Amino acid sequence: xxxxxxxxxxxxxxxxxxxxxxxxxxxxxxxxxxxxxxxxxxxxxxxxxxxxxxxxxxxxxxxxxxxxxxxxxxxxxxxxxxxxxxxxxxxxxxxxxxxxxxxxxxxxxxxxxxxxxxxxxxxxxxxxxxxxxxxxxxxxxxxxxxxxxxxxxxxxxxxxxxxxxxxxxxxxxxxxxxxxxxxxxxxxxxxxxxxxxxxxxxxxxx
Numbered sequence: 001x002x003x004x005x006x007x008x009x010x011x012x013x014x015x016x017x018x019x020x021x022x023x024x025x026x027x028x029x030x031x032x033x034x035x036x037x038x039x040x041x042x043x044x045x046x047x048x049x050x051x052x053x054x055x056x057x058x059x060x061x062x063x064x065x066x067x068x069x070x071x072x073x074x075x076x077x078x079x080x081x082x083x084x085x086x087x088x089x090x091x092x093x094x095x096x097x098x099x100x101x102x103x104x105x106x107x108x109x110x111x112x113x114x115x116x117x118x119x120x121x122x123x124x125x126x127x128x129x130x131x132x133x134x135x136x137x138x139x140x141x142x143x144x145x146x147x148x149x150x151x152x153x154x155x156x157x158x159x160x161x162x163x164x165x166x167x168x169x170x171x172x173x174x175x176x177x178x179x180x181x182x183x184x185x186x187x188x189x190x191x192x193x194x195x196x197x198x199x200x201x202x203x204x205x206x
Contacts, residue, residue: 001019001021001117001140002017002019002026002045002047003018003143004017004041006038008031008032008033008037009033009034009060009063011032012189012190013030013032013060013189014030014186014188014190015028015029015032015038016029016145016186017029017041017042017045018114019045019047020116020117020139022047024047024048025048025049025114026042026050026114027050027051027052027114027119028049028051028053028068029053029054029134029145030147030188031062031064031065032060032061032064033060034064035067038067049068049070050070050114051071051073051114052065052070052071052072053072053073053074053106053112053119053134054072054078054082055133055146055147055149055188056074056075056130056131056132056148057074057078057079057082057087057088057128057130058081058088058089058128058148059088059089059092059093059095059097060089061147061188062081062082062088062097062099063097065099066099069101071101071102071103071104072099072101072103072104073103073104073105073106073112074105075106075123075130075131075132076105076130077125078129078130078131079103079130081128081130082103083098083099087162106121106132107121107123108121108122108123108132109121109122111137117139118136118137119135119137120134120135120136122134122135122144122176123171123175124146124149124150124168124175125167126163126164126165126166126168126170126171126172127149127157127158127163128160128162128163129162131147131149131168133147133149133150133175133176135179142180142184143183143184143186144179144195145186145187146186147187147188148187148189149171149188150172150176150185150187150198150202151193152185152192153193153202153203154202154203154204155168155169155202155204155205156168169204169205176198179195180195181194181195182194182195182196183195185198
């Protein structure tokens with residue numbers, strides 16, 4: 001399996017590219033700015049984008065959604081963010097960005113598949129109303145992409161519109177900290193971690 005991590009843009013947003021093997025179809029998770037960097041990784045592995053998944057609807061995670069001509073998946077409660085520059089915060093940067101690609105909505109517990117890759121959607125509200133984590137079930141397990149909900153030794157900010165720290169902490173504890181301790185956490189920003197490390201020492205989850 002191919003799993004590439006790219007750190008993109010001024011906010012250093014993590015974008016993840018998943019594929020079964022070289023010269024196959026790929027999933028792009030959170031394509032922030034710098035489409036050239038994403039295309040370089042696709043070219044290196046001879047990958048063809050199949051679809052995009054946004055862990056939430058903020059601009060630094062969706063800026064390249066329209067660059068690949070593929071459907072975009074997002075939780076139902078963040079669909080509005082993809083279409084509104086004020087909600088997705090692109091207006092803050094003087095941009096009027098909204099996603100024009102086909103949007104397909106997700107719900108908690110949905111399975112997103114690109115053979116042989118299977119991801120389970122876990123709704124983690126609090127950073128945004130429709131924030132999600134993506135738990136990989138196949139072809140390997142014990143990998144979770146947490147977006148801006150759970151970071152290495154931190155959690156997502158909740159002072160933006162739609163934020164709720166109590167809801168975020170409760171969702172992290174009930175949906176993420178129940179995973180095996182050796183589950184690798186790939187967050188929306190910063191370095192990777194493990195569920196066990198976050199259970200032991202994340203100061204926001206005590």
